[in-house]
Amino acid sequence: xxxxxxxxxxQGAVFGPDGTAPLSFGDDARAYRAAHAxxxxxxxxxxxxxxxxxADRLRIVHxxxxxxxxxLAPGEGRATVLxxxxxxxxxxxxxxxxxxxxxLVRTGAGRGTLVADYLRRNVFFRDRMQxxxxxxxxxxxxxxxxxxxxxxxxxxxxxxxxxxxAVRPVTWDGLPLFVVGLDPFDMPGFGxxxxxxRAIALWQAILAAGAEAGLAPAGRAALDVLRIEAGLPGPAGxxxxxxxxxxxxLWADVSFRKGCYTGQEIIARMESRxxxxxxxxxxxxxxxxxxxxxxxxxxxxxxxxxxxxxxxDGVWIGLGFVRPExxxxxxxxxxxxxxVATIVRAAGGDV
Numbered sequence: 001x002x003x004x005x006x007x008x009x010x011q012g013a014v015f016g017p018d019g020t021a022p023l024s025f026g027d028d029a030r031a032y033r034a035a036h037a038x039x040x041x042x043x044x045x046x047x048x049x050x051x052x053x054x055a056d057r058l059r060i061v062h063x064x065x066x067x068x069x070x071x072l073a074p075g076e077g078r079a080t081v082l083x084x085x086x087x088x089x090x091x092x093x094x095x096x097x098x099x100x101x102x103x104l105v106r107t108g109a110g111r112g113t114l115v116a117d118y119l120r121r122n123v124f125f126r127d128r129m130q131x132x133x134x135x136x137x138x139x140x141x142x143x144x145x146x147x148x149x150x151x152x153x154x155x156x157x158x159x160x161x162x163x164x165x166a167v168r169p170v171t172w173d174g175l176p177l178f179v180v181g182l183d184p185f186d187m188p189g190f191g192x193x194x195x196x197x198r199a200i201a202l203w204q205a206i207l208a209a210g211a212e213a214g215l216a217p218a219g220r221a222a223l224d225v226l227r228i229e230a231g232l233p234g235p236a237g238x239x240x241x242x243x244x245x246x247x248x249x250l251w252a253d254v255s256f257r258k259g260c261y262t263g264q265e266i267i268a269r270m271e272s273r274x275x276x277x278x279x280x281x282x283x284x285x286x287x288x289x290x291x292x293x294x295x296x297x298x299x300x301x302x303x304x305x306x307x308x309x310x311x312x313d314g315v316w317i318g319l320g321f322v323r324p325e326x327x328x329x330x331x332x333x334x335x336x337x338x339x340v341a342t343i344v345r346a347a348g349g350d351v
Contacts (some may be wrong), residue, residue: 002313004139004199006313013219018110021046024219029220029312035187035226038214039145041206042223043199044191046114047147049138050105050119053096057103064122064262066245068255072097077165079253081245082096082118087266088241091115092233092250096167096180104178104193106140108235109220124297139196141203142182144189144226145211152179152190156211161190172202224226225309228317231282231345237291237306238280238319246270247321249280249346278303278321282345285316285335295320295333295341302333305341 005019013022021043022059025031034040044174052061061068069079074097082090093115094106107115116133126335149161157170162181170177175198182189194202207215219330226235232274233248244267245254285308295303303322308314318341322333331343 004045004196005106007200007203011217011284013043013217016220018046021109022217022219024221025217027216028219031216031222032215032225032312034214034216035145035185035218035222037146038216039143039147039151040216040218040222041203041210042142042144042218042220043203044109044140044142046109046220047140048107048110048261049140049193050107050112050116050135051132051134052103052105052119052129053101053132054127056097056128056279057130058097060122060127060129061103061105061119062261063256065093066250066254066261066263066267068258069095072103074099075162075167077162077167079165079183079250081250082115083245083261083263083267084241085263087244087263087270089239089245090118090241091235092239092245092253094165094180096165096178098167098169098178101326102193104134104180106180106191108239113300126244137196138193138200141192141194141206142189142223142340143192143198143206144185144218144223145187145215146184147210147215148188148190151205151206151210151213155205163313164271171277172205175202177202183232184230185223185232185341186230187226221309224307225311225317228307228309228319228326229311231280231319233280233319234307238321243321244270247276247278247280249291271338279324279327279346280319281322281327283318283320283341284344285318286340286342287338288316289318289335289337289339293335293337293339295322295335297326297331297333305335 022162077096096104164181178193180191305320308318
Protein backbone atom coordinates (compact mmCIF):
# COMPACT_ATOMS: atom_id res chain seq x y z
CA UNK A 1 0.00 0.00 0.00
CA UNK A 2 2.81 2.44 0.86
CA UNK A 3 4.45 1.85 -2.53
CA UNK A 4 1.12 2.58 -4.24
CA UNK A 5 0.68 5.86 -2.37
CA UNK A 6 4.28 6.83 -3.06
CA UNK A 7 3.73 6.20 -6.76
CA UNK A 8 0.62 8.38 -6.86
CA UNK A 9 2.45 11.16 -5.02
CA UNK A 10 5.21 10.99 -7.63
CA GLN A 11 2.51 11.44 -10.29
CA GLY A 12 1.40 14.69 -8.67
CA ALA A 13 -1.23 13.43 -6.24
CA VAL A 14 -1.90 15.59 -3.20
CA PHE A 15 -3.30 13.70 -0.20
CA GLY A 16 -5.42 14.86 2.69
CA PRO A 17 -4.51 14.38 6.36
CA ASP A 18 -5.59 10.72 6.40
CA GLY A 19 -3.44 9.91 3.36
CA THR A 20 -5.87 7.36 1.95
CA ALA A 21 -6.94 8.76 -1.43
CA PRO A 22 -5.69 11.73 -3.49
CA LEU A 23 -7.56 14.98 -3.11
CA SER A 24 -6.15 16.31 -6.38
CA PHE A 25 -3.67 15.70 -9.16
CA GLY A 26 -2.97 19.41 -9.50
CA ASP A 27 -5.43 20.38 -12.25
CA ASP A 28 -9.01 19.84 -11.13
CA ALA A 29 -10.36 21.91 -14.03
CA ARG A 30 -8.71 19.54 -16.51
CA ALA A 31 -10.16 16.54 -14.65
CA TYR A 32 -13.65 18.06 -14.71
CA ARG A 33 -13.48 18.68 -18.46
CA ALA A 34 -12.08 15.20 -19.10
CA ALA A 35 -14.89 13.58 -17.11
CA HIS A 36 -17.52 15.19 -19.31
CA ALA A 37 -15.69 14.77 -22.63
CA UNK A 38 -13.83 11.47 -22.20
CA UNK A 39 -13.09 9.89 -18.81
CA UNK A 40 -11.22 10.27 -15.55
CA UNK A 41 -9.31 7.69 -13.51
CA UNK A 42 -9.39 7.91 -9.71
CA UNK A 43 -8.01 6.05 -6.73
CA UNK A 44 -10.97 5.23 -4.46
CA UNK A 45 -8.85 3.62 -1.79
CA UNK A 46 -10.60 5.58 0.96
CA UNK A 47 -13.67 3.38 0.51
CA UNK A 48 -13.72 0.43 2.87
CA UNK A 49 -13.52 -3.07 1.36
CA UNK A 50 -14.85 -5.94 3.47
CA UNK A 51 -15.12 -9.59 2.45
CA UNK A 52 -17.99 -11.61 3.87
CA UNK A 53 -18.01 -15.41 3.84
CA UNK A 54 -20.23 -17.99 5.48
CA ALA A 55 -23.63 -19.40 4.57
CA ASP A 56 -25.60 -16.76 6.53
CA ARG A 57 -23.79 -13.64 5.30
CA LEU A 58 -26.56 -12.31 3.03
CA ARG A 59 -29.31 -13.27 5.47
CA ILE A 60 -27.61 -11.29 8.23
CA VAL A 61 -27.11 -8.16 6.12
CA HIS A 62 -30.71 -8.54 4.92
CA UNK A 63 -32.04 -8.50 8.50
CA UNK A 64 -30.09 -5.40 9.58
CA UNK A 65 -30.29 -3.17 6.49
CA UNK A 66 -32.94 -1.45 4.40
CA UNK A 67 -32.86 -3.37 1.12
CA UNK A 68 -33.69 -6.94 0.09
CA UNK A 69 -30.30 -8.57 -0.39
CA UNK A 70 -30.78 -12.15 0.80
CA UNK A 71 -31.19 -13.62 -2.68
CA LEU A 72 -28.22 -12.04 -4.46
CA ALA A 73 -26.73 -14.45 -6.99
CA PRO A 74 -23.07 -14.41 -8.11
CA GLY A 75 -22.52 -11.40 -10.33
CA GLU A 76 -25.35 -9.40 -8.81
CA GLY A 77 -25.02 -6.39 -6.55
CA ARG A 78 -27.20 -4.05 -4.58
CA ALA A 79 -26.95 -0.94 -2.42
CA THR A 80 -28.46 -1.01 1.05
CA VAL A 81 -28.36 1.26 4.08
CA LEU A 82 -27.37 0.50 7.65
CA UNK A 83 -29.46 2.59 10.02
CA UNK A 84 -29.80 3.27 13.73
CA UNK A 85 -32.87 2.07 15.69
CA UNK A 86 -34.53 5.41 14.85
CA UNK A 87 -33.84 5.07 11.13
CA UNK A 88 -30.85 7.42 10.84
CA UNK A 89 -28.08 6.60 8.37
CA UNK A 90 -24.96 4.82 9.64
CA UNK A 91 -23.65 4.19 6.12
CA UNK A 92 -24.80 3.30 2.65
CA UNK A 93 -23.00 0.13 1.56
CA UNK A 94 -22.76 -1.73 -1.74
CA UNK A 95 -22.85 -5.52 -1.84
CA UNK A 96 -21.18 -7.35 -4.73
CA UNK A 97 -21.70 -11.14 -4.90
CA UNK A 98 -18.30 -12.29 -6.17
CA UNK A 99 -19.16 -15.99 -6.30
CA UNK A 100 -21.10 -18.63 -4.38
CA UNK A 101 -18.91 -18.22 -1.30
CA UNK A 102 -17.89 -14.55 -1.09
CA UNK A 103 -19.57 -11.17 -0.99
CA LEU A 104 -17.61 -7.93 -1.20
CA VAL A 105 -18.91 -4.96 0.79
CA ARG A 106 -17.93 -1.44 -0.27
CA THR A 107 -18.45 1.26 2.32
CA GLY A 108 -18.50 5.02 2.14
CA ALA A 109 -15.17 6.85 2.24
CA GLY A 110 -13.63 6.54 5.68
CA ARG A 111 -16.32 4.17 6.93
CA GLY A 112 -14.58 0.79 6.57
CA THR A 113 -13.76 0.24 10.24
CA LEU A 114 -17.13 1.60 11.37
CA VAL A 115 -19.05 -0.80 9.12
CA ALA A 116 -16.87 -3.83 9.91
CA ASP A 117 -17.37 -3.25 13.64
CA TYR A 118 -21.11 -2.78 13.18
CA LEU A 119 -21.39 -6.04 11.23
CA ARG A 120 -19.44 -7.90 13.90
CA ARG A 121 -21.81 -6.66 16.59
CA ASN A 122 -24.70 -8.17 14.65
CA VAL A 123 -23.28 -11.70 14.36
CA PHE A 124 -24.90 -13.87 16.99
CA PHE A 125 -24.49 -17.41 18.30
CA ARG A 126 -24.72 -19.94 15.46
CA ASP A 127 -24.68 -17.23 12.77
CA ARG A 128 -22.38 -18.35 9.99
CA MET A 129 -20.65 -15.20 8.75
CA GLN A 130 -16.99 -14.30 8.75
CA UNK A 131 -15.93 -10.67 8.32
CA UNK A 132 -12.52 -9.70 6.96
CA UNK A 133 -11.36 -6.20 6.11
CA UNK A 134 -9.35 -6.46 2.89
CA UNK A 135 -8.51 -2.79 2.27
CA UNK A 136 -4.82 -3.38 3.01
CA UNK A 137 -4.60 -6.04 0.31
CA UNK A 138 -6.99 -4.62 -2.29
CA UNK A 139 -7.81 -1.17 -3.60
CA UNK A 140 -10.47 0.25 -5.90
CA UNK A 141 -9.81 2.26 -9.05
CA UNK A 142 -12.70 4.30 -10.43
CA UNK A 143 -13.20 5.09 -14.12
CA UNK A 144 -15.91 7.64 -14.96
CA UNK A 145 -17.01 9.26 -18.19
CA UNK A 146 -18.66 8.65 -21.56
CA UNK A 147 -15.56 6.80 -22.81
CA UNK A 148 -15.09 4.66 -19.68
CA UNK A 149 -16.55 1.49 -21.22
CA UNK A 150 -14.52 1.83 -24.41
CA UNK A 151 -11.32 2.33 -22.43
CA UNK A 152 -11.98 -0.82 -20.41
CA UNK A 153 -12.55 -2.73 -23.62
CA UNK A 154 -9.13 -1.63 -24.88
CA UNK A 155 -7.64 -3.32 -21.83
CA UNK A 156 -9.05 -6.63 -23.04
CA UNK A 157 -11.93 -6.79 -20.57
CA UNK A 158 -15.26 -8.25 -21.80
CA UNK A 159 -17.68 -6.02 -23.69
CA UNK A 160 -20.47 -7.03 -21.27
CA UNK A 161 -19.70 -4.46 -18.60
CA UNK A 162 -21.56 -4.60 -15.28
CA UNK A 163 -24.72 -2.62 -14.71
CA UNK A 164 -25.19 -0.55 -11.55
CA UNK A 165 -23.76 -2.42 -8.50
CA ALA A 166 -23.30 -5.64 -10.50
CA VAL A 167 -19.89 -7.32 -10.60
CA ARG A 168 -18.01 -9.14 -13.36
CA PRO A 169 -14.83 -11.23 -13.05
CA VAL A 170 -12.25 -10.29 -15.68
CA THR A 171 -8.64 -11.17 -16.40
CA TRP A 172 -6.08 -8.53 -17.27
CA ASP A 173 -2.47 -9.41 -18.00
CA GLY A 174 -3.02 -12.80 -16.38
CA LEU A 175 -4.42 -11.19 -13.23
CA PRO A 176 -7.97 -12.01 -12.07
CA LEU A 177 -9.88 -8.80 -11.29
CA PHE A 178 -13.42 -7.74 -10.55
CA VAL A 179 -15.20 -4.87 -12.31
CA VAL A 180 -18.19 -3.32 -10.53
CA GLY A 181 -20.82 -0.84 -11.67
CA LEU A 182 -20.44 2.40 -9.71
CA ASP A 183 -23.01 5.09 -8.98
CA PRO A 184 -22.89 7.25 -12.10
CA PHE A 185 -22.08 10.96 -11.92
CA ASP A 186 -24.51 11.69 -14.79
CA MET A 187 -22.10 9.51 -16.78
CA PRO A 188 -21.04 5.85 -16.75
CA GLY A 189 -18.86 4.71 -13.87
CA PHE A 190 -16.93 1.49 -13.25
CA GLY A 191 -14.69 0.31 -10.45
CA UNK A 192 -11.81 -2.16 -10.69
CA UNK A 193 -10.95 -4.14 -7.57
CA UNK A 194 -7.23 -4.86 -7.79
CA UNK A 195 -4.50 -6.16 -5.45
CA UNK A 196 -2.47 -3.23 -4.14
CA UNK A 197 0.75 -4.73 -5.44
CA ARG A 198 -0.61 -4.63 -9.01
CA ALA A 199 -2.37 -1.28 -8.77
CA ILE A 200 0.52 0.68 -10.31
CA ALA A 201 0.67 -1.52 -13.40
CA LEU A 202 -3.11 -1.37 -13.90
CA TRP A 203 -3.19 2.41 -13.37
CA GLN A 204 -0.49 2.84 -16.02
CA ALA A 205 -2.30 0.52 -18.43
CA ILE A 206 -5.58 2.42 -18.07
CA LEU A 207 -3.86 5.76 -18.60
CA ALA A 208 -2.24 4.41 -21.76
CA ALA A 209 -5.52 2.93 -23.02
CA GLY A 210 -7.30 6.24 -22.50
CA ALA A 211 -4.59 8.67 -23.57
CA GLU A 212 -5.92 9.19 -27.10
CA ALA A 213 -9.45 9.78 -25.81
CA GLY A 214 -8.26 12.43 -23.34
CA LEU A 215 -8.38 10.45 -20.08
CA ALA A 216 -7.07 12.36 -17.06
CA PRO A 217 -6.41 11.43 -13.41
CA ALA A 218 -8.82 12.89 -10.87
CA GLY A 219 -8.78 13.32 -7.11
CA ARG A 220 -11.59 13.52 -4.62
CA ALA A 221 -11.98 17.29 -5.10
CA ALA A 222 -12.91 16.87 -8.77
CA LEU A 223 -15.10 13.85 -8.03
CA ASP A 224 -16.93 15.84 -5.39
CA VAL A 225 -17.87 18.47 -7.96
CA LEU A 226 -19.23 15.72 -10.22
CA ARG A 227 -21.10 14.14 -7.31
CA ILE A 228 -22.76 17.38 -6.27
CA GLU A 229 -23.53 18.24 -9.88
CA ALA A 230 -25.27 14.86 -10.21
CA GLY A 231 -27.26 15.34 -6.99
CA LEU A 232 -25.74 12.33 -5.20
CA PRO A 233 -25.45 12.32 -1.39
CA GLY A 234 -21.99 11.81 0.09
CA PRO A 235 -20.68 10.38 3.37
CA ALA A 236 -19.54 13.63 4.94
CA GLY A 237 -22.55 15.84 4.34
CA UNK A 238 -25.63 13.72 3.72
CA UNK A 239 -25.06 10.05 4.60
CA UNK A 240 -24.86 10.39 8.36
CA UNK A 241 -26.96 10.12 11.49
CA UNK A 242 -28.62 13.49 10.92
CA UNK A 243 -30.84 12.05 8.17
CA UNK A 244 -32.93 9.02 7.22
CA UNK A 245 -32.48 7.28 3.83
CA UNK A 246 -35.71 8.60 2.30
CA UNK A 247 -34.76 12.18 3.11
CA UNK A 248 -31.46 11.63 1.31
CA UNK A 249 -33.25 10.37 -1.80
CA LEU A 250 -32.23 6.72 -1.31
CA TRP A 251 -35.65 5.29 -2.19
CA ALA A 252 -34.12 2.66 -4.50
CA ASP A 253 -32.05 1.35 -1.58
CA VAL A 254 -35.08 0.66 0.63
CA SER A 255 -37.43 -2.32 0.28
CA PHE A 256 -40.97 -1.78 1.55
CA ARG A 257 -41.88 -5.45 1.11
CA LYS A 258 -39.28 -7.17 3.25
CA GLY A 259 -39.58 -8.00 6.93
CA CYS A 260 -38.26 -6.09 9.89
CA TYR A 261 -34.81 -4.56 10.01
CA THR A 262 -33.08 -2.06 12.28
CA GLY A 263 -34.85 1.29 11.93
CA GLN A 264 -37.64 -0.16 9.78
CA GLU A 265 -40.55 1.21 11.85
CA ILE A 266 -39.55 4.85 11.43
CA ILE A 267 -38.73 4.53 7.73
CA ALA A 268 -41.93 2.61 6.94
CA ARG A 269 -44.02 5.16 8.83
CA MET A 270 -42.56 8.02 6.81
CA GLU A 271 -43.28 6.19 3.56
CA SER A 272 -46.81 5.15 4.47
CA ARG A 273 -47.79 8.64 5.60
CA UNK A 274 -46.13 10.23 2.58
CA UNK A 275 -44.63 12.93 4.76
CA UNK A 276 -40.93 13.70 4.94
CA UNK A 277 -39.64 16.38 7.24
CA UNK A 278 -37.07 17.39 4.61
CA UNK A 279 -35.70 16.28 1.27
CA UNK A 280 -32.38 16.55 -0.51
CA UNK A 281 -32.07 19.09 -3.32
CA UNK A 282 -29.34 20.37 -5.60
CA UNK A 283 -28.80 24.12 -5.75
CA UNK A 284 -26.90 26.75 -7.65
CA UNK A 285 -25.45 29.44 -5.39
CA UNK A 286 -24.96 33.12 -6.10
CA UNK A 287 -21.59 32.93 -4.35
CA UNK A 288 -19.56 30.93 -1.84
CA UNK A 289 -21.29 29.69 1.30
CA UNK A 290 -20.12 27.41 4.13
CA UNK A 291 -21.39 23.90 4.71
CA UNK A 292 -23.91 24.08 7.52
CA UNK A 293 -25.28 27.44 6.46
CA UNK A 294 -28.99 27.71 7.20
CA UNK A 295 -31.27 28.82 4.40
CA UNK A 296 -34.53 30.60 4.85
CA UNK A 297 -37.64 31.59 2.93
CA UNK A 298 -39.76 34.52 4.01
CA UNK A 299 -37.54 34.97 7.05
CA UNK A 300 -38.17 31.42 8.34
CA UNK A 301 -35.48 28.70 8.55
CA UNK A 302 -36.24 26.08 5.90
CA UNK A 303 -33.17 23.88 5.64
CA UNK A 304 -29.40 23.58 5.58
CA UNK A 305 -26.55 23.42 3.07
CA UNK A 306 -24.63 20.13 3.43
CA UNK A 307 -22.20 20.04 0.46
CA UNK A 308 -20.69 22.84 -1.59
CA UNK A 309 -18.17 23.08 -4.44
CA UNK A 310 -17.10 25.45 -7.19
CA UNK A 311 -17.09 24.31 -10.80
CA UNK A 312 -14.18 25.31 -13.07
CA ASP A 313 -16.44 27.91 -14.74
CA GLY A 314 -16.70 29.68 -11.39
CA VAL A 315 -20.28 28.63 -10.61
CA TRP A 316 -20.91 27.54 -7.01
CA ILE A 317 -23.13 24.48 -6.56
CA GLY A 318 -24.33 22.57 -3.54
CA LEU A 319 -26.61 20.02 -1.94
CA GLY A 320 -28.82 20.54 1.04
CA PHE A 321 -32.00 19.60 2.81
CA VAL A 322 -35.16 21.64 2.55
CA ARG A 323 -38.83 21.38 3.46
CA PRO A 324 -40.51 19.21 0.76
CA GLU A 325 -43.06 21.88 -0.13
CA UNK A 326 -40.20 24.14 -1.26
CA UNK A 327 -38.47 21.50 -3.42
CA UNK A 328 -39.42 22.99 -6.78
CA UNK A 329 -37.16 24.08 -9.61
CA UNK A 330 -36.54 27.80 -9.47
CA UNK A 331 -37.36 28.19 -5.78
CA UNK A 332 -34.89 30.58 -4.18
CA UNK A 333 -33.67 30.47 -0.58
CA UNK A 334 -31.64 33.03 1.32
CA UNK A 335 -28.51 31.68 2.95
CA UNK A 336 -27.01 33.03 6.13
CA UNK A 337 -24.13 35.22 4.98
CA UNK A 338 -25.92 36.74 2.00
CA UNK A 339 -25.73 34.09 -0.74
CA VAL A 340 -28.89 33.02 -2.54
CA ALA A 341 -29.56 29.35 -3.40
CA THR A 342 -31.72 28.44 -6.39
CA ILE A 343 -33.03 24.88 -6.44
CA VAL A 344 -32.14 23.08 -9.68
CA ARG A 345 -32.76 19.41 -8.87
CA ALA A 346 -33.77 16.89 -6.23
CA ALA A 347 -31.78 13.80 -5.26
CA GLY A 348 -31.76 11.53 -8.30
CA GLY A 349 -33.11 14.07 -10.79
CA ASP A 350 -34.79 17.38 -11.52
CA VAL A 351 -37.73 18.37 -9.37
